[in-house]
Each structure stands twice: as C-alpha cells, then as structure tokens.
Amino acid sequence: MASEKYILCDSSSLISLTDTCLESVLRFFHRSNVFFIIPPSVEYEIITKPLQMKMKAYQFSAMRLKKLMEDEVLMKVEAETDAPAKEILQLTNSIFFARGKPLHMVDMGEAEMIALAKNLRITTLLMDERTTRMLVEAPFEIKDHLEEELKVNIMVNSNNLQRFSDIVSGMRVIRSSELVAVAYEKGYFDNFGNEKKKMLEAALYKTKFSGCSIRFDEVDDLLRIER
Amino acid sequence: MLIREIFDEMAAAFRRRNSRHMRKLNDRIMIETAVEFSKEMYELSVLSYVLGKILSKPRFFSPKYKQNMNAIQNTLELARKAKDPLSLLPTLEREVGRLESEDPRFVIDLFTKGRLKMAAIFYAQGFSLGRASEITGVPKSEILSYAGKTMMFEKVKTEVSVEKRLHFAREALGG
Numbered sequence: 001m002a003s004e005k006y007i008l009c010d011s012s013s014l015i016s017l018t019d020t021c022l023e024s025v026l027r028f029f030h031r032s033n034v035f036f037i038i039p040p041s042v043e044y045e046i047i048t049k050p051l052q053m054k055m056k057a058y059q060f061s062a063m064r065l066k067k068l069m070e071d072e073v074l075m076k077v078e079a080e081t082d083a084p085a086k087e088i089l090q091l092t093n094s095i096f097f098a099r100g101k102p103l104h105m106v107d108m109g110e111a112e113m114i115a116l117a118k119n120l121r122i123t124t125l126l127m128d129e130r131t132t133r134m135l136v137e138a139p140f141e142i143k144d145h146l147e148e149e150l151k152v153n154i155m156v157n158s159n160n161l162q163r164f165s166d167i168v169s170g171m172r173v174i175r176s177s178e179l180v181a182v183a184y185e186k187g188y189f190d191n192f193g194n195e196k197k198k199m200l201e202a203a204l205y206k207t208k209f210s211g212c213s214i215r216f217d218e219v220d221d222l223l224r225i226e227r
Numbered sequence: 228m229l230i231r232e233i234f235d236e237m238a239a240a241f242r243r244r245n246s247r248h249m250r251k252l253n254d255r256i257m258i259e260t261a262v263e264f265s266k267e268m269y270e271l272s273v274l275s276y277v278l279g280k281i282l283s284k285p286r287f288f289s290p291k292y293k294q295n296m297n298a299i300q301n302t303l304e305l306a307r308k309a310k311d312p313l314s315l316l317p318t319l320e321r322e323v324g325r326l327e328s329e330d331p332r333f334v335i336d337l338f339t340k341g342r343l344k345m346a347a348i349f350y351a352q353g354f355s356l357g358r359a360s361e362i363t364g365v366p367k368s369e370i371l372s373y374a375g376k377t378m379m380f381e382k383v384k385t386e387v388s389v390e391k392r393l394h395f396a397r398e399a400l401g402g
Contacts, residue, residue: 005400005401007399011367012356012367012371015368029400029401032400033401049366050366061368099262101262103354104264104358106354107355107357107358107360108357109357110357110358123399124395128371129355129357130356130379130380130383131353131355131356131358132357133385135355137386137387138385138387141383141384141385142383145383146352146353148382149261149351149352149353150258151258152262172395173395174395174399178393178395179396181396182393182396182400186400209375209376210375211372211375213380215381221389222389222393225389
C-alpha cells in the first residue's frame with residue numbers, strides 16, 4: 001500500500017476541475033492514497049454557498065464536489081488557523097503600496113489556506129488562482145505587473161515580504177494542469193487508446209479556458225514533455 | 228477623481244453619445260478604484276462600463292429607445308446636480324433595466340455583466356481571485372470562467388518552469 005499523501009486545495013482548482021468535468025482525476029489519485037484537503041472556508045465557498053444560491057446552474061458543480069466529500073476524496077480539515085490567517089492577511093495586504101496606501105491583494109480565504117498548509121505541514125498546494133501563487137513564488141513579478149496595469153509606482157515593504165516569504169518557504173504550488181498531466185502519465189486517459197495524447201491536449205486547453213492560470217506556451221511545454 | 232467630476236464627465240459623454248469617451252472614463256475609474264478602493268468608486272466603474280456598453284450599440288439610438296435613453300440622460304443630469312449624486316444610482320440601474328427589457332438578448336443584465344467584467348479586471352490587474360470576488364460580490368466561479376477566456380494569464384511570467392512544477396506534481400502524487 002502506498003503511503004498517504006496530502007495535497008491542500010484552494011477553491012479555484014476545484015472550480016476549474018469541476019467546470020472541465022475532470023474532478024474524477026481527484027478520485028483517480030485517491031485510489032493511490034492521495035488525500036485532497038480543504039479548509040472549511042473552501043467547503044463553504046464551493047459547496048455550501050452555491051447550494052444556497054437561487055441560480056441552479058451553480059449547484060451542478062457543488063453537487064459533484066459534495067459527493068467527493070462524502071466519498072472522502074476531498075477532506076475538510078478544521079484546524080486552529082484564525083490567528084495565523086489574520087497575520088498572513090495583514091502581511092500580504094501590507095507588502096505592496098501605491099500612492100502610499102497598502103494594496104489589499106488577497107482575501108481571508110486565501111490567507112487561511114496558507115495558514116492551514118503551515119499548520120498541517122502540507123507542502124503541496126493545488127491552486128489555479130494566479131495572484132496568491134505568484135505571491136508565494138515570485139512576488140516581484142506581481143510588483144512589475146501592478147505597475148504596468150495601474151500605471152503607478154509600487155513600493156514594496158521588504159520586511160513584510162520577507163516575513164511572508166519565511167511563512168511560505170518550502171511550499172510548492174501545482175495547478176490542475178499538472179494534476180491532469182500526471183494523471184495522463186499514470187493512465188487516466190488510456191481508455192482513449194491512440195487518441196489519449198489528443199485527449200490530454202484537449203483537457204489542458206479546457207482547463208486553461210476554465211480559469212487555470214497557465215499560459216499557452218506552458219501548455220505547449222507540457223504537451224512536449226508528455227509524449 | 229471626485230465623484231461629482233465623474234458624473235459631469237459621464238453625463239457629457241452620454242449626452243454626446245460618445246462611447247469612446249465613456250470607455251476611457253471607465254479605464255480611469257478602474258485604476259482609481261484599484262489603487263484607492265472604495266465601494267462608491269467601484270459602483271461608478273460598473274456604471275461607466277454599462278453606459279459605455281449602451282453607447283456602443285447602435286440599436287439603442289433608434290426611435291424605439293428614445294424615451295429610455297432620455298430617461299437615462301435625465302437621471303445623469305439630475306445626479307450631477309444632486310447633493311448626493313450616488314443616491315441616483317438605483318434609479319439609473321432601474322432605467323437601464325427598462326431599456327434592456329424592451330428587447331432582452333442575454334440571460335444576465337448589463338449591470339450583472341458589468342460587475343463580472345470589473346471583477347475580472349481587478350483579477351487581471353493583479354489582485355487575487357478572492358479579493359476580486361470580495362470587492363465585487365461576483366462568485367469566483369464566474370470570474371474564473373471569464374478570466375480563462377481572456378489573455379490575462381499570458382501577461383505574467385513565472386519563475387517556476389513547467390518541468391519543475393511537473394516534478395513537484397509527480398512527487399506530490401506519488402509519481
């Protein structure tokens with residue numbers, strides 16, 4: 001029996017996986033003892049809230065994700081993350097400054113996710129969202145991007161950035177695109193026979209169009225690697 | 228940018244049926260909203276987007292819509308002279324709703340579309356998905372779906388290569 005592996009998921013990756021009808025990839029990996037963890041705030045966002053909404057279309061993804069939770073493919077973990085999440089929120093929202101004012105970059109849900117990863121010592125985050133991923137991996141790219149978009153000078157509070165970098169040190173972010181690519185390597189698309197590579201290509205493009213923050217050249221790179 | 232100045236400019240652009248002017252104004256309000264966020268500026272960014280959209284549709288200039296267009300124009304004029312211009316926002320939303328109801332073409336109305344568009348722009352500008360959703364009240368799923376069909380992800384380079392990220396994934400998934 002393979003040892004258990006844990007991946008912490010944010011709402012963006014689960015939304016794009018259900019939007020692409022690829023949430024069964026999670027089930028596929030779960031058979032090899034991979035557990036996908038979510039904080040309560042993600043459960044509320046992707047299941048509870050959509051199920052309460054008037055627009056029935058939102059319930060389609062929520063129902064499928066609810067089933068994944070019932071089958072324990074997705075596992076909600078409640079941990080005491082309130083104080084650290086608040087600290088992370090305060091830090092991330094006082095790293096970049098425009099016209100002397102702090103730019104509020106992330107919300108409490110995203111801060112909670114990082115706090116939970118730290119608390120549970122989970123190093124792999126499944127996240128399709130772009131900004132939090134870049135804050136973890138390449139914060140200065142965000143600075144340049146903000147300057148280009150907002151046409152103002154962006155100042156960086158180096159102390160806060162360093163403190164945040166210390167918190168996320170060792171964390172690795174993967175996206176649903178990589179999840180799908182590894183599933184391909186492990187036979188997820190084998191039913192498609194000679195067309196399995198074509199299916200991977202289609203799945204990666206669909207994932208991108210559903211909001212996974214991957215560039216076209218990165219999709220090409222993935223397809224080049226996956227022979 | 229002062230709220231009254233925005234209403235002056237918005238009313239002028241609408242009076243002249245100048246969609247380009249309205250779009251430029253919307254761009255400026257968006258940047259202002261991102262840098263110094265306030266609920267009021269956000270509402271104005273949505274309104275300027277909606278008005279820009281209306282002005283870009285020639286069908287709204289036909290006699291069929293004259294009364295509705297005049298009603299929007301008059302409300303904008305009232306707003307720019309009002310003590311509290313923002314108090315006229317619900318009226319403007321109602322008037323735009325009436326204009327749309329003459330010939331509905333989409334399931335979602337212009338204001339809903341405007342809020343979604345503004346949310347996607349905040350996300351594209353560099354704010355997180357959660358923050359964009361929090362500011363605008365638009366569900367993350369809607370923003371993601373919209374953003375995925377734009378070129379916004381092409382603009383930002385990352386420091387982690389695809390090979391490296393794939394390696395992370397293989398390790399995490401037991402590959």
